Amino acid sequence: MNAKYPRPASLAEGVGLARHTTMGVGGDARYFFVAEDSAGLKEALLWAKGEGLKVFILGNGSNVVVADEGVEGLVIILGRGFRAHDLDANGVVTAGAATMMPVLARLGVERGFPDFLFMSGIPGSIGGGVLMNAGAEGADLSAIVEWVEYVTPEGEAIRLTKEEISFSYRRSSLLELEGVVVTYVGLKSSLAPVSTEECESIVREFIEKRRARQPRIGRNSGSIFKNPLSKVAGASSPISGLSAGALLDRAGMKGVRVGGAEISNEHANWIVNHGGATGEDVRELIGIAKRRVSELYGVELEREVILWPEDIS
Ligand SMILES: Cc1cc2nc3c(=O)[nH]c(=O)nc-3n(C[C@H](O)[C@H](O)[C@H](O)COP(=O)(O)OP(=O)(O)OC[C@H]3O[C@@H](n4cnc5c(N)ncnc54)[C@H](O)[C@@H]3O)c2cc1C
Secondary structure (H helix, E strand, O other), rough: OOOOOOOOOOOOOEEOOHHOOOOOOOOOEEEEEOOOOHHHHHHHHHHHHHOOOEEEOOOOOOEEEOOOOEEEEEEEEEEEEOHHHHHHOOOEEEEEOOOEHHHHHHHHHHHHHHHHHHHHOOOOOOHHHHHOOEEEOOEEHOOOOEEEEEEOOOOOEEEHHHOOOEOOEEEEEHHHHOOOOOEEEEEEEEOOOOOOOHHHHHHHHHHHHHEEEEEEEOOOEEOOOOOOOOOOOOOOOOOOOOHHHHHHHHHHOOOEEEEEEEEEEOOOOOOOOOOOHHHHHHEEEEEEEEHHHHHHOOOOOOEEEEEEEOOOO
């Protein structure tokens, strides 16, 4: 039997998660806690362990779709104490896990770190980003992560160097560590510095490209599916090498709607909540899109968005 620990004083109950995610759907967290510092985080983790509760960590909620029945457990958000960043004399940036990636891209502009700039349009925290190996414009976090610090469900802080973490497309081995909370990330540019003016111009170009291809109406979670890596159909096939969005477009999915959720007319790999969508609407639409591409092209699309609670073991 687990030991009992005191209930954190600022623990809340029945908090709606829709407003904490960019898709804006889903029910309540049974328990909800904002960890303002490491001591508060440890207190909440130990209490949850003592109560036998499952713990869910929410970053900026930009890659999570919550179920309508909510989550039966403790949802933890990292607060102010995890939002600072600092650059040391060796060029390593230590960032609290709740620091938003665009803030770190801005630091990249100021310091002339070209490999930080891809983060400029990704609306997530560096903690969530490192778990997902977030990336854009042909770059991803694996190239600049030096180390990652996390806290175990028992409250122990552990630091892994980049050599101890494996990264692949929109995935890191950190996802396999059950119940851990990423608290700090060390980042270092591995490219020769460029001028701030040049960085500004690169970021402008990235943002213009994003504006041109991303839906501007409705709440969303960015890309729903990962791009298929294997060329299932063979090099000569017309679908060989197509992105998930291109496959979904070809499959006629643009504009397909379930309740308040719709496959965007601007980008077929995005589901947009036009207001009033439910977690079930989004799940149903994901299922329809996946089946359609499988039936038409024999390609099994893999989800990039994370469904709560079912994807959390
Ligand atoms: C408009 C839009 C554009 C996007 N563009 C891109 C893009 O270009 N490239 C890209 O890669 N992604 C993109 N995304 C997806 C998303 O922003 C990324 O996946 C991002 O890394 C998620 O970060 P987050 O803080 O929002 O994590 P969340 O969505 O809150 O969480 C994602 C997962 O990480 C876990 N997690 C989060 N923080 C922690 C932590 N501190 N410790 C342990 N676990 C944690 C959560 O439990 C969850 O399993 C986009 C999303 C939107 C809405």
